[in-house]
Amino acid sequence: MLLVISAPSGAGKTTIAKEVLRQFPSFRFSVSATTRKKRPGEVDGKDYFFLSREEFERLLSEDGLVEHEEIYSEYYGTPKSEIDKAVTMGENVVFDVDVKGALSIKEKYPEAVLVFIRPPSVEALRERLKGRGSENAEQVERRLARVPMELEKGKLFDYIVVNNKLERAVKEVFDIVSMYSSKGDSGKELLNGTETN
Ligand code: ADP
Ligand code: 5GP
Numbered sequence: 001m002l003l004v005i006s007a008p009s010g011a012g013k014t015t016i017a018k019e020v021l022r023q024f025p026s027f028r029f030s031v032s033a034t035t036r037k038k039r040p041g042e043v044d045g046k047d048y049f050f051l052s053r054e055e056f057e058r059l060l061s062e063d064g065l066v067e068h069e070e071i072y073s074e075y076y077g078t079p080k081s082e083i084d085k086a087v088t089m090g091e092n093v094v095f096d097v098d099v100k101g102a103l104s105i106k107e108k109y110p111e112a113v114l115v116f117i118r119p120p121s122v123e124a125l126r127e128r129l130k131g132r133g134s135e136n137a138e139q140v141e142r143r144l145a146r147v148p149m150e151l152e153k154g155k156l157f158d159y160i161v162v163n164n165k166l167e168r169a170v171k172e173v174f175d176i177v178s179m180y181s182s183k184g185d186s187g188k189e190l191l192n193g194t195e196t197n
Helices: 013-023 053-061 080-089 099-108 122-132 137-145 147-154 166-191
Strands: 002-006 027-029 032-034 048-050 065-071 074-079 092-096 113-118 159-162
Touching: 002 013, 002 099, 002 166, 013 027, 013 092, 013 166, 027 080, 032 053, 053 065, 053 074, 065 080, 065 099, 074 080, 074 099, 080 092, 092 099, 099 113, 099 147, 113 147, 113 166, 122 137, 137 147, 159 166
Parallel strands: 002 092, 002 113, 027 092, 032 048, 113 159
Antiparallel strands: 032 074, 065 074
């Protein structure tokens, strides 16, 4: 299963993706490449491959990325090697990418399952971003400016999970994963196009 989780920044996708990885040992995380600076606690090669602009551009010119986007003036991209490794090992993969990257992955891998994590409101999003404390006020506003586009593209996803109460949102994502594990594609018809929270 290629599970692609996207959301506006601060909606909780990293928190939810980590829970999936904890609960389902057959999943590995697709480590993206980025030119953005490392946040406290982040580990190179685990959270991201932190690259210089030159290194990122070299990877791109060598056709080493499945998709890439420039977001908040930084590059982010999914290395091909992350998918190749998982396919070789017969593992499932969780991707944490932006909405455009998710749709690009779906174009190349139509079997990918796209889950959009929606915040209960823009105000809640602002509060969560402030609470996380990893962006300054200007960066928070830049992230919020992208939300209307993200909500629009999110409508194209296979599933929309509203992250109001975290435990409930996590359970809904677990249910989606379990459905694919146990029933394959047949389970998708049950929820496709519906909001699950
Ligand atoms: P993203 O990866 O989408 O940018 P994070 O997972 O980093 O978002 O979550 C942003 C912040 O919101 C974090 O501080 C996280 O602990 C908090 N958070 C996540 N889900 C909820 C929730 N349902 N209610 C309140 N706070 C939440
Ligand atoms: P952050 O800086 O908060 O870690 O991530 C900012 C945005 O970049 C998030 O929406 C995140 O999902 C997205 N992102 C992370 N890795 C990738 C990637 O490989 N490709 C794309 N398109 N977006 C990514």
